[in-house]
Amino acid sequence: MVDTMLTWAAEAEHNPLLPPLGEIIIGLIAFAVVLFVVFKFVAPAFEKAFVARRDAIEGGIERAEAMQAEAKAALEQYRAQLAEARTEAAQIRDAARAEGQQILEELRAQAQEESARIVARGEEQLTAQRQQVVNQLRGEIGALAVDLAGRVVGESLADDARRSGTVDRFLDELDGMSAGTASADGRGGNSAYVPQGDR
Amino acid sequence: MTPSALALVDVLAAEGGGGDSGFQAPGLGEFYPEVIGSFSVLGVSFEITRITIILWIATLAISALLLAMARNPKIVPGRLQFLGESGYSLVRDGIARDVVGPKGLPFAPFLVALFFFILANNLMSIIPFAQISPMSKFAFPLLLAMICWVIYIVVGIRNQGAGKYFKDILFLPGVPKPMYVLVTPIEILQNFIVRPFTLAVRLFANMFAGHMLLVVFSLGAVYLFQVGNYSVIFGPVSVLMAIVMTFFELLVIFLQAYVFTVLMGTYLNGSIEAEH
Numbered sequence: 001m002v003d004t005m006l007t008w009a010a011e012a013e014h015n016p017l018l019p020p021l022g023e024i025i026i027g028l029i030a031f032a033v034v035l036f037v038v039f040k041f042v043a044p045a046f047e048k049a050f051v052a053r054r055d056a057i058e059g060g061i062e063r064a065e066a067m068q069a070e071a072k073a074a075l076e077q078y079r080a081q082l083a084e085a086r087t088e089a090a091q092i093r094d095a096a097r098a099e100g101q102q103i104l105e106e107l108r109a110q111a112q113e114e115s116a117r118i119v120a121r122g123e124e125q126l127t128a129q130r131q132q133v134v135n136q137l138r139g140e141i142g143a144l145a146v147d148l149a150g151r152v153v154g155e156s157l158a159d160d161a162r163r164s165g166t167v168d169r170f171l172d173e174l175d176g177m178s179a180g181t182a183s184a185d186g187r188g189g190n191s192a193y194v195p196q197g198d199r
Numbered sequence: 200m201t202p203s204a205l206a207l208v209d210v211l212a213a214e215g216g217g218g219d220s221g222f223q224a225p226g227l228g229e230f231y232p233e234v235i236g237s238f239s240v241l242g243v244s245f246e247i248t249r250i251t252i253i254l255w256i257a258t259l260a261i262s263a264l265l266l267a268m269a270r271n272p273k274i275v276p277g278r279l280q281f282l283g284e285s286g287y288s289l290v291r292d293g294i295a296r297d298v299v300g301p302k303g304l305p306f307a308p309f310l311v312a313l314f315f316f317i318l319a320n321n322l323m324s325i326i327p328f329a330q331i332s333p334m335s336k337f338a339f340p341l342l343l344a345m346i347c348w349v350i351y352i353v354v355g356i357r358n359q360g361a362g363k364y365f366k367d368i369l370f371l372p373g374v375p376k377p378m379y380v381l382v383t384p385i386e387i388l389q390n391f392i393v394r395p396f397t398l399a400v401r402l403f404a405n406m407f408a409g410h411m412l413l414v415v416f417s418l419g420a421v422y423l424f425q426v427g428n429y430s431v432i433f434g435p436v437s438v439l440m441a442i443v444m445t446f447f448e449l450l451v452i453f454l455q456a457y458v459f460t461v462l463m464g465t466y467l468n469g470s471i472e473a474e475h
Contacts, residue, residue, distance in 0.1 A: 019338030022245040027339040030258040031346070034319075035312040037262040042269040043308035046287045049272035049280070056274050 142167040222422045225414045230336060230407070253323050254333040261319035290314045290460060298464035302358075302471050306464075309350070313343065314460040317402065321452035324410055325445050332452075335406035337399070344399035347463045348391075355470030364470070398462060405455045409448045416441035 145167060232249040239245065268283025276284055287307075294314075295307035317334065324332035333339050355364040368390050374382050420437035423430045 017337055019336065019341060020246075021243050023251070023336060023338035024342045025243065026245060026251055026254065027333070027342040028346075030254050031312070031316050031343065033258050034262055034265075034316040035309065037265055038312035038315070039308045042265045042283070042287065043311065045269035045272045046284055046291075049274065049276070049284070052272075053274050 138171060141171065145170070222419065225411070225418060229331070229410065229414060250331060250333050250336055253329045253331065254320065254339070256329070257319040257323050257333065258316070261315050265315060286315065287311055294460055294464040298461055299467045300472055303464070303467065306354075306467055310460050310464060313347075313463060314456055317343065317459055318453065318456040321406060321456055324406055324413075324452065325448050330413070331410055332406040334402055334455075335410050337403045340399040340402040340406075343402075343459070344395040347398060347466065348395035351463070351466040351470045352391075354467060358471050394466060398459060402455050402459050405451050409444075409451055412444050413441060413448065416444055 142164065230250075234246045234248055235252075236247040237244060238247075265283065268279050272280055272284075290311045291304070291307040295303040295310050299306055299310075320333045320339065322332075323329040324335065358364075359367070368386050369383050370379055371382055371386055416437050420434050420441060423434040423437055
């Protein structure tokens with residue numbers, strides 16, 4: 001009991017809101033220690049770590065971005081090359097087609113020329129042969145006719161010139177008749193070589 | 200012997216004796232432990248007590264822990280570094296950057312030191328064998344509040360100029376002139392007396408009351424268990440309350456450390472950015 005009373009008495013001396021100066025100074029020193037530690041070691045270390053981490057992350061992002069840009073550039077390049085190759089191929093194809101066309105045209109023209117020449121020569125030959133045949137026939141028919149007429153009449157026509165004139169006239173008449181028939185029939189072509197199918 | 204132990208002896212002695220004195224509630228003596236040693240420097244007397252020893256243990260422990268966490272920091276943090284960075288970022292980003300403002304980052308180390316110093320000292324109130332926080336001695340919260348007080352006034356003068364800083368406090372912009380009769384004394388009181396005082400008292404009172412609660416329930420449990428009558432059945436209730444209050448105290452420990460730092464952040468913000 002006495003002890004307790006003494007304790008109470010002792011407590012009455014103390015005012016909790018009036019601290020002794022010594023305690024404040026001790027507290028100041030203690031806080032200064034923590035302050036020093038934080039200012040000198042902790043804050044710089046953590047700030048450095050934060051900066052390093054941000055750099056690492058940003059560096060990573062930058063690297064990734066650079067790689068992406070590179071890949072994109074490569075892709076663009078490939079696309080451009082592909083497009084170039086395509087246009088080139090198209091050009092080559094067009095050129096080849098044009099060339100082929102030209103060659104074809106040339107060949108056709110050549111062939112036509114050739115065929116025209118062949119046809120022309122054939123016609124020429126044909127005309128010449130016909131002329132030859134006509135002349136031969138004319139001579140032979142004339143001789144035959146004269147011969148026949150001589151035999152029928154029994155006398156030889158003395159004047160060759162007159163004889164040949166008569167024959168020629170006759171043949172011309174024959175010719176004219178034949179030509180008239182041919183045009184009336186609507187068949188073009190050679191008067192000397194009339195087909196007999198109609199008769 | 201600690202004051203709590205002395206109180207415990209009182210409790211036991213009271214019962215062992217006549218049994219008529221009843222439960223002796225612990226008193227202010229809790230916060231004035233016996234002086235282990237004392238010395239005097241330049242007329243100022245220093246006393247070495249349990250509480251000053253606890254203060255030094257807390258100070259050195261938090262310093263050592265901070266050093267260990269910040270030693271050799273890596274880009275990919277280890278467990279300890281991560282813990283330290285989380286605490287550091289809580290104050291740096293949550294208070295220095297977001298509360299103080301864009302110009303607040305230079306104050307981050309000070310706020311971090313403040314937060315961890317208070318936290319470590321508060322934690323001593325529930326650490327076994329210490330079980331009293333130096334912050335329940337008014338000297339230490341008062342000291343911290345005074346440091347904050349000096350800093351936010353100096354920062355205000357530096358950032359806004361002495362004239363503008365004091366003018367804005369004395370004559371709050373945007374207030375009708377006749378109102379200054381009322382507003383100016385309030386503002387002076389608010390900025391130069393109430394702020395540091397409430398800052399100190401809030402922390403001190405929380406830790407003081409927390410300690411008293413824990414001691415009362417603990418000693419009460421002992422008393423109820425040994426008093427020897429039907430009171431025994433209330434013993435477990437008292438024990439339970441002591442445990443619940445310990446967890447509550449843990450919450451208060453973190454909360455008060457944070458609140459102190461955040462309030463200092465808002466005061467700094469007011470000093471850095473001109474009043475609007």
